[in-house]
Amino acid sequence: MFNKKLQIVSRHVLVQSLGQQALRSLSSSSAAVNSYLHHIGKEPLVYRNVGQQLELAASQFGSTEALVSCHEAKRYTFRSLLAEVDRLAAGLRKLGLQRGDAVGIWAPNYIQWYLGMMGAARAGLTSVGINPAYQGPEMEYCLNKVDIKAILAPDTFKTQNYYEILRDICPELAQSEPGKLKSEKFPHLRTVIINSQQSLKGALRFDELLDLSNASEQAEIGKLQREIQPESPCNVQFTSGTTGHPKAAVLSHHSFVNNGIHVGNRNELEGERICVQVPLFHAFGVGITIMAAMAKGATLVLPAAGFNPKDSLQAIVNEKCTVIHGTPTMYVDLVAEQRKLQLPLGKIKKAITGGAAVSPQLVLDVKQVLRVQAVHSVYGLTESTAVIFQSLPGEKDDRVLHYVGHLTDHIEAKIVDAQGCIVPLGQPGELCVRGYMTMLGYHGDVEKTKEILAEDNWLHTGDQFVLESDGYGRIVGRLKEMVIRGGENIFPKEVEDFLNSHPQVIETHVIGVPDERLGEELCAFVRLESDVDPKSFTNEALKAYCKGKLAHFKVPRYVVTVDTFPTTTSGKIQKFKLLKQFEDTFHPKKDQAQAVRV
CATH class of the missing domain: 3.30.300.30 (ANL, C-terminal domain)
Structure with a gap:
C-alpha cells in the first residue's frame, strides 16, 4: 500500500554554495524585495534510506551509547542497537509482512518504540506512530485509515491497558492464533505484539518476536537495504486532529535521513547526551530527536515513559545530559520544578525547543533557572518531516527571543498573501515551503493533500509568517487563530x-x-x-x-x-x-x- 513510486519534481539550481553566501534568491531582479529565499547550504543531500543510516551510525560510532532508558534500566550502543533492530526486522518478515506493509507503534517512550520504528524501516515496512493516549474509537480509526497489518504496544501504561482496548474493539483477537488474526472490522490486521511478561490470548509477546528468526535470516536484513528506495514511504505521522479526524502524513526515508542530518548539524550534536522529554511517536521525537542523534552519534536518554519534570531533572543529573529536547510547556514545568528542587544540573550546552511558539520570557527562564548556555528553536510541521527553520550555532540571544530560527539547508521559502501573490520581505503573509522534506501526501486523502501541497510542490503551512532578508523568520500567528x-x-x-x-x-x-x-x-x-x-x-x-x-x-x-x-x-x-x-x-x-x- 505504501510502496508506490514517488514522482520527483526536480528543480535545477544554477548557483553554487560559497560559504556564508550560501543564501541565495533564485527570483528575478525583484529578488531584493520579494519574500523568497533558498538556502542552498554547504553540505549536499545524501541518498540513503533509514536502515542504511543506522548501519552507518553503527560503523562510525559502534561502542558509543545510542540509547539509555532510565525507567527500564536498559542501555544500547549503536552496534548492539543495530543487532537488536535486525532481530526485530527479521521477526516481522517471518510473520509474513511484506514490503510496504504498515506497522503501528502504539506506545509511550519505551525502547520498544525505537526498535519498532527502526525494525520496520530495515524490513522495508512503514511504521505508523500512534498517540499512546488514544482510546478504542481513535484506534479503530487509525487501524483502518492506513490499513495497519501489525501493531506493537506495551501491556499497560498508567491507567491504559492496551491489550484490553484492542480486544474490546477486535473481539476475534482472543480466539485467534498469534499472527493469524482475522477480523471483519479490521480486514488488514493480522498480528498484535504486546510487550508483556505474560501470554495474552491471540497476541505475540515482544520477546517472542525477537526470537522468531535465526542468524541467517537476520543477516539477510543487511542485504535487503539496497532494495529499499530512499523515496519510498518510511513513516506515517497522524496530525493533531483538533478539528475532526487526524490526517495521515506519509513521509519518506529520504526526508527522514536528510532532515536528521541537517538538524544534527545546526545543533552540533556530535557526542552529546540528550534528555528526551518529547514523545517518540511525534515528529519532534522521530525527526528532530531520533534521526538527528543517529546522524551525529549522540546518545538519547529516556527519563520516563511519559513526561515528568522531576524524572527529567534527575536524568539530566545522573546521565550527565548536555542537551535537552522539549516543547515550551515542558520547559515551563521543568523550570518550575528546578526552582523547587535546586538540583546540580551540571553543564547543559543547549535546550532545543519546538512544537509551539516560545515566549521571550521562557527563553530567559530556561537560561537562568536551568543554567542552559544556549536556547535553540526549531520550527516545522508534521507535513515537512519536522524542521524548516532552526537556530544557527552561536547566534545572539536576540535571535532566539524574536525568531524561530534560520531557514534550513536545501529548502525554499516564500511568503504569500491571501491571493497567493508573493509579498515584500519583512511583510507578513502565509509561509510556503518547498524541498526534499515535504511529505509524499496524506494517505488515502487526495483532496486534503491538494489543499496543502500544490501541484508545483509548494507546501502551504497555514502560519502567518515574516521572512527577513538574512534568512531568519518569525511566526506572527496561525491564520486560523x-x-x-x-x-x-x-x-x-x-x-x-x-x-x-x-x-x-x-x-x-x-x-x-x-x-x-x-x-x-x-x-x-x-x-x-x-x-x-x-x-x-x-x-x-x-x-x-x-x-x-x-x-x-x-x-x-x-x-x-x-x-x-x-x-x-x-x-x-x-x-x-x-x-x-x-x-x-x-x-x-x-x-x-x-x-x-x-
Missing part, C-alpha cells in the same frame, strides 16, 4: 508573549471568544506563580501593566486563571478546549475557574 476584533486583526501570540513577561505569570494562552458588538474579544488563560493569590490578579493590576505597552484593543477583555492547560501528548495547547472552558466559566450557573472581566 487570528482574532478579528471590531475590524482589528490580532494575533494571539503577540499578546501571549507580552503577558508572559508579567512577573506573576508563568504561562499564558489567548483565544478569541464571541462578542455581540465587536464580533470577537480576547480571553487570556493565565497560569500564575505558585505563591501568587489568584484574587490579587485584578482588573486594575492588569490594565496598569498593559498601559503604554500594549494597544488598547489587544488588552484581553476576559482573564481566566488556571492551574493547568489542556494539551496534546506532544505538548501542544488544545485551544478548542479553552473555548469550552471559557463558556463554562462565564455560564451564570457555573464557576469553574477564577475569572475577571477587564
Whole structure:
C-alpha cells in the first residue's frame, strides 16, 4: 500500500554554495524585495534510506551509547542497537509482512518504540506512530485509515491497558492464533505484539518476536537495504486532529535521513547526551530527536515513559545530559520544578525547543533557572518531516527571543498573501515551503493533500509568517487563530508573549471568544506563580501593566486563571478546549475557574 513510486519534481539550481553566501534568491531582479529565499547550504543531500543510516551510525560510532532508558534500566550502543533492530526486522518478515506493509507503534517512550520504528524501516515496512493516549474509537480509526497489518504496544501504561482496548474493539483477537488474526472490522490486521511478561490470548509477546528468526535470516536484513528506495514511504505521522479526524502524513526515508542530518548539524550534536522529554511517536521525537542523534552519534536518554519534570531533572543529573529536547510547556514545568528542587544540573550546552511558539520570557527562564548556555528553536510541521527553520550555532540571544530560527539547508521559502501573490520581505503573509522534506501526501486523502501541497510542490503551512532578508523568520500567528476584533486583526501570540513577561505569570494562552458588538474579544488563560493569590490578579493590576505597552484593543477583555492547560501528548495547547472552558466559566450557573472581566 505504501510502496508506490514517488514522482520527483526536480528543480535545477544554477548557483553554487560559497560559504556564508550560501543564501541565495533564485527570483528575478525583484529578488531584493520579494519574500523568497533558498538556502542552498554547504553540505549536499545524501541518498540513503533509514536502515542504511543506522548501519552507518553503527560503523562510525559502534561502542558509543545510542540509547539509555532510565525507567527500564536498559542501555544500547549503536552496534548492539543495530543487532537488536535486525532481530526485530527479521521477526516481522517471518510473520509474513511484506514490503510496504504498515506497522503501528502504539506506545509511550519505551525502547520498544525505537526498535519498532527502526525494525520496520530495515524490513522495508512503514511504521505508523500512534498517540499512546488514544482510546478504542481513535484506534479503530487509525487501524483502518492506513490499513495497519501489525501493531506493537506495551501491556499497560498508567491507567491504559492496551491489550484490553484492542480486544474490546477486535473481539476475534482472543480466539485467534498469534499472527493469524482475522477480523471483519479490521480486514488488514493480522498480528498484535504486546510487550508483556505474560501470554495474552491471540497476541505475540515482544520477546517472542525477537526470537522468531535465526542468524541467517537476520543477516539477510543487511542485504535487503539496497532494495529499499530512499523515496519510498518510511513513516506515517497522524496530525493533531483538533478539528475532526487526524490526517495521515506519509513521509519518506529520504526526508527522514536528510532532515536528521541537517538538524544534527545546526545543533552540533556530535557526542552529546540528550534528555528526551518529547514523545517518540511525534515528529519532534522521530525527526528532530531520533534521526538527528543517529546522524551525529549522540546518545538519547529516556527519563520516563511519559513526561515528568522531576524524572527529567534527575536524568539530566545522573546521565550527565548536555542537551535537552522539549516543547515550551515542558520547559515551563521543568523550570518550575528546578526552582523547587535546586538540583546540580551540571553543564547543559543547549535546550532545543519546538512544537509551539516560545515566549521571550521562557527563553530567559530556561537560561537562568536551568543554567542552559544556549536556547535553540526549531520550527516545522508534521507535513515537512519536522524542521524548516532552526537556530544557527552561536547566534545572539536576540535571535532566539524574536525568531524561530534560520531557514534550513536545501529548502525554499516564500511568503504569500491571501491571493497567493508573493509579498515584500519583512511583510507578513502565509509561509510556503518547498524541498526534499515535504511529505509524499496524506494517505488515502487526495483532496486534503491538494489543499496543502500544490501541484508545483509548494507546501502551504497555514502560519502567518515574516521572512527577513538574512534568512531568519518569525511566526506572527496561525491564520486560523487570528482574532478579528471590531475590524482589528490580532494575533494571539503577540499578546501571549507580552503577558508572559508579567512577573506573576508563568504561562499564558489567548483565544478569541464571541462578542455581540465587536464580533470577537480576547480571553487570556493565565497560569500564575505558585505563591501568587489568584484574587490579587485584578482588573486594575492588569490594565496598569498593559498601559503604554500594549494597544488598547489587544488588552484581553476576559482573564481566566488556571492551574493547568489542556494539551496534546506532544505538548501542544488544545485551544478548542479553552473555548469550552471559557463558556463554562462565564455560564451564570457555573464557576469553574477564577475569572475577571477587564
